[in-house]
Amino acid sequence: MTRKVAILGATGTVGQRFIQLLNGHPWFEVTVLAASERSAGKKYRDACNWRLESEMPEEIGEITVVNTDLKSVDAAGDVDLVFSALPGSLAGPIEEEFAAKYPVISKASAHRLDEDVPLLIPEVNPEHLDMIQIQRERRGWEGFISNDPNCSTIQLAISLKPLMEFGLRRVIVTTMQALSGAGYPGVASLDIIDNVIPYISKEEEKLEVETKKILGTFDGSKVKPAPIVLSASCNRVNVKDGHLEAVHVELEENPDVEEVKEAFRKFRGAPQKLKLPSAPEEPIIVREEVDRPQPRYDRDAGNGMSIVIGRVRRDPALTIKYLCLGHNTIRGAAGAGILSAELMVAKGII
Numbered sequence: 001m002t003r004k005v006a007i008l009g010a011t012g013t014v015g016q017r018f019i020q021l022l023n024g025h026p027w028f029e030v031t032v033l034a035a036s037e038r039s040a041g042k043k044y045r046d047a048c049n050w051r052l053e054s055e056m057p058e059e060i061g062e063i064t065v066v067n068t069d070l071k072s073v074d075a076a077g078d079v080d081l082v083f084s085a086l087p088g089s090l091a092g093p094i095e096e097e098f099a100a101k102y103p104v105i106s107k108a109s110a111h112r113l114d115e116d117v118p119l120l121i122p123e124v125n126p127e128h129l130d131m132i133q134i135q136r137e138r139r140g141w142e143g144f145i146s147n148d149p150n151c152s153t154i155q156l157a158i159s160l161k162p163l164m165e166f167g168l169r170r171v172i173v174t175t176m177q178a179l180s181g182a183g184y185p186g187v188a189s190l191d192i193i194d195n196v197i198p199y200i201s202k203e204e205e206k207l208e209v210e211t212k213k214i215l216g217t218f219d220g221s222k223v224k225p226a227p228i229v230l231s232a233s234c235n236r237v238n239v240k241d242g243h244l245e246a247v248h249v250e251l252e253e254n255p256d257v258e259e260v261k262e263a264f265r266k267f268r269g270a271p272q273k274l275k276l277p278s279a280p281e282e283p284i285i286v287r288e289e290v291d292r293p294q295p296r297y298d299r300d301a302g303n304g305m306s307i308v309i310g311r312v313r314r315d316p317a318l319t320i321k322y323l324c325l326g327h328n329t330i331r332g333a334a335g336a337g338i339l340s341a342e343l344m345v346a347k348g349i350i
């Protein structure tokens, strides 16, 4: 059965990726597109500043964009689930309005830390989906909200999950984050050409807090955050797509570098076992070259859904250090949302 999809924030950087990745999807069909009142009433092709290399799907361009309220979306077409790619500052009440009726899978930050909202990475914490039942009972909703983490957090948490078996204690991460992570038009060209900006608003806090929730234990009523210490420094760099992160970890055990690489390589999760349509065969690809991963060459690995790790080596200060790369608008955003929805379909939640 094909599920019909509405996208909130459909004209933005993440909204466009949703449309690109859902084109021809075996389980989902885009029926309703919603954005701000600047776009509402226009055909998608006129409302949207399409910024992807592939062409906008012909029939999507003909859809009339509507406002991001339940009444307008309901009037525009049939909907079984909603992807939200709204700005975090606006998403809170809008997503709640939709969750009363529909499953909402959100890319925005508004509900990520709510006690009854899963912060889901399908390979890492699929058991957190059990929170949905608690959420529905508590809030009296027919639908629900499930959140995807922040883009830089997703790739970090995937890389940390296999290290939990060695007793993960402390993590220091320095990010080099792509321009598309700031949405469109994002950072002014005169601010970023020939430059690195050593600050991204609220990003360090998101990495530090979200990662502990994702790697935490769900005890049947709430998540107990993972007992790890994280310290993040976030930088915006002059790269279009693909966040690169330098990660240093302290482990209780003292595995050698080859054991750590093996743990990364053999890591698989529910999406791989269930053979979900968007699941990469290898969630983590380990490269041996001294100068990889690089955003330009590695961001599209596994159709943008694999993270690429390289330069795994001993850390004289902690235990192990490595570089980790992920495509921020695919694995970090729209691809993550679609994989979450696929897992929910496979588990009978949608």
Ligand SMILES: NC(=O)c1ccc[n+]([C@@H]2O[C@H](COP(=O)([O-])OP(=O)(O)OC[C@H]3O[C@@H](n4cnc5c(N)ncnc54)[C@H](OP(=O)(O)O)[C@@H]3O)[C@@H](O)[C@H]2O)c1
Pocket: 008, 009, 010, 011, 012, 013, 014, 015, 034, 035, 036, 037, 038, 039, 040, 068, 085, 086, 087, 088, 090, 107, 108, 109, 149, 150, 151, 180, 181, 182, 183, 184, 185, 328, 329, 332, 333
């Ligand atoms: N970019 C990334 O790599 C990334 C990764 C992970 C998570 N996220 C999160 O995903 C969300 C979307 O990010 P983005 O990069 O796609 O941002 P964006 O390019 O700025 O797009 C924002 C979208 O929201 C709509 N919008 C803006 N103001 C609105 C309003 N008042 N009412 C209704 N809709 C409104 C815009 O519609 P109009 O075109 O009509 O203005 C547009 O469709 C954010 O919460 C962001 O933090 C982004």
